[in-house]
Amino acid sequence: MLRLKYTLPVALLLVGVAVFFFGGTHDEKIVRVDMSVQEELIVPEPEPALTYAYLPQYSHKVSYLRHSRLIDYLAKETGLRIRQVFPDTFEEHRNMVDRGEIDISFSNPMTYIRIANSGAKAFARIIEPSGSPTFRGQIITRKDNRSIRNLKDCIGKSWIAVDPLSAGGYLYPLGLFYENGITTSDFREISFAPGPGGKQEKAVLAVYAGKYDIASIREGTLEIVKDKININKIRIIAETKPYPGWVYAARKGLDPEVIQKISNAMFKMSMDDPKQARILSQAGMRGIIPARDNDYDSVRELSKELGLSTLYNKQGGTE
């Protein structure tokens, strides 16, 4: 007969194995699904709503994050159904406004003067976080790049800009270079940040990574990327003169009553109200003030100086 000294270890071992295999089993939720029951999918149609688009200078997500609360606020205040749409490019944004797919466009001045040509009309503009209703472009380089001290030093260097249609990210700095007698041909290379969104950040990152000597960005971008890079290693070479800030424009033919409702809701917002202040801060503005089309004449002038009409015509094909 088997003795205890043999049976005990074997029994303990078996118990251990049993505990290991059955006691420690991972909790698993098993759901039976009959895959044979199928349906044909229909592409969901978006519900009819007032469309709101933010010029895609940042990624869609950032765009959404910045404006979703504001849109919610506006919808709530106006009682309108408002939906944010996300064009991938500036051009697409402009085209969508032109086509009437964007009812309310929030764009930079350069884009505005372009869509204004097709009938869009500015009705509000923002106060920058700095408190000014204007904003500037900035030319930056790595702090350790000792060969670039001023604008003249940028000659022969590689330049990454945000977008050919970017105001603060390209056109304003380009205007500054023109004022200083520097043209696009003076640069070794002018590149634009790739991709549909996040172009401001990409321009900063490209300089930070040392891929390009200088970058042109919108004022306030460094604040946005401070979590991604050490902005202490970035030096601002020059800033452009201030231009009117971003503008809200209604597409051609939008019901003035709607414009009025939205305008009222926008203008009502105040940094004094903590709730609204949070909405405004998230949207990267301190407030929204009324605007008129001629507020952007300075920009039109710059555009003319830079000869962007041709460019716009070439790109947009409308003028």
Added chain:
Amino acid sequence: MRLFNRLRFRTKINIGLTLIVGFTSLIIALFVIRMASDALIEQSRKRGQVLAGNLALRAEDPLLSVDLLRLESMVNELKKADDEIVYAFIMDDKLRVIANTFGEGFPVNLKYVNSDNGTAINEVTVDTGKERIFDFAAPIFISDKRLGTVRVGLSRVGIQSIVSNLIYAICALTGAVLLLAVVASTHFARSMTIQLGALQKHAEDIVATYLGPGLTKDEKPKSCADRFIGFLRQTKRGDEVQELTETFDAMAMSLECHIEDLQITEMDLTRQKELLKTIINVSPDFVSLLGPQLTYLAVNQPLYNYLGSTEEKIIGKTDKEFFPPEIAKVRMDEARQVLETGRTINKEHRDDYDKDSPARWFHTIRVPVYAESKKIIGVLSTARDITELKSYQAQLIQSQKMESVGKLAGGVAHEINTPLGIILGYAQLLQDDFDADDQVAKDLAIIEKQARVCRKIVADLLGFSRQTESEKMPMCFNNSILEVVQLVSHTLKLEHVDISTELDDRFPIIHGAPEKLKQVWLNLLSNAMEAIEGKGGIHITTKLDTYSMTITAVFADTGHGIEPKNINTIFDPFYSTKPVGKGTGLGLSVSFGIIKDHGGSIEALSPLPKCMLREYGLPENSGPGTMFKVVLPLDEISDEEDSSPYSI
């Protein structure tokens, strides 16, 4: 268990190692498989979560821009990129599928099986009936707004396939290890069993009395000491079994040496035992040793021959087995007495153990045997046959008696002789007074004759009484016989016994005592006459042998003969077949003494050979008959010179 015990040692080692390796491998395999499969599943789950999370992140922008094409391509790319991904689809915040990998037919139920509203990636296992799928639901959140959900289905087939491969690999590895273990164990067991086999061979040699190693049966055995020295020089270093073998061999050799010593001692002991046994057995005495239970511990050959048994049958038994109850009781009582008292018994007794044999006298001594603790542990008995001694004792007593009787008879005869002479003289004188034909003269002649007979008897008595005084002289052998025949012829006639003689006519002269010899003849004739009951015959023959210078007298009768068992005892003193009062039993004994005194021999033969009956003219229809043959030398031979044993 018996079956297992019967297995070979090699097989047992193989089975044991196989079980150990197999069991260990099984346990390890089970744990490894379980851990590996758990790790793989966990890894797969994490991978699924990462994939779903990534897709959710990547889907944020297209979802915001309602770029269905990008979403569609994202899910399809994801599915293409990994074979294990069964499906992927993206739902908007209203649970409407806006991109999927199913093509057109989307499983309706799949949409709702993993609909956790939390922010974390939720996981369920979908059982489709054909396979099991890890379903990961990653919510697409931007800020606190849920834009939709990404669902990714990861097949478990791949994981199971990897687990199966792992199981196969572990099984194959276990098998290989098992095979190696069996090969190694076989080799190990073989080396073990070779040594054990050598050990067994040596053990068999020991059983076959070939002790020690390295000695084949053909080899000439050396002395134990030489082999031991040789073995010690040859010792090899090895493992425990080798050491055991050598220890065993050393033990065997030591044993052999001891056995040799024992054999020598045994031979000595055997020799001593044989010597002792021989001494005891050649002793004419009956020697026996009784134990405390009065059983025989040892007997010598004379005793077991006397008892008519063998030593083996006697050892361990008591006197009850061999003696009549009354004799056995006496013997056992004596032995018990010696055991209890420690006193020696010394006695003479007559033993009637064998009724068919003549009674024998024994001188028995029973002495106690003491152990070292002074305790009596047995009785040693010696019994010496003193029958002959007793017979001589009796003969001596009888001789003394006869001598007294002879002296008395001689005195009486001497006294009677004178009156008889006077009677004879006067009878002769008176005859002269009467005529020969006168009746008185005839009566007187009868008186004279009977008186002469009386004087003859008296003369014989005188002769008998003077036997010690008789002297040997040259005498005629035939005449001494004839005188006796003449003396007894009348009596024989009365008893109807015919007597005839055939005497050697060369009349041999011997040197002897005539009266004593006549007494011998008288005894022989007297015995013959008494043996012939009724009618019979006696024939006496004498024959001279000049070659051996002896004279032989043969007395043949047709009497009842002598029993074969008594033929050797008839010359013993006082032996007699006659009833009490009819004879003393001294006749033949005395005759024997006389013949021996003359340097001759006397022997008896019974029954008488038939040829002799015819030769002597005796009646053939009579009894078996007896023949006494007396041989006497012609020249006197002195007693000193006569050293030849008598032949009876």
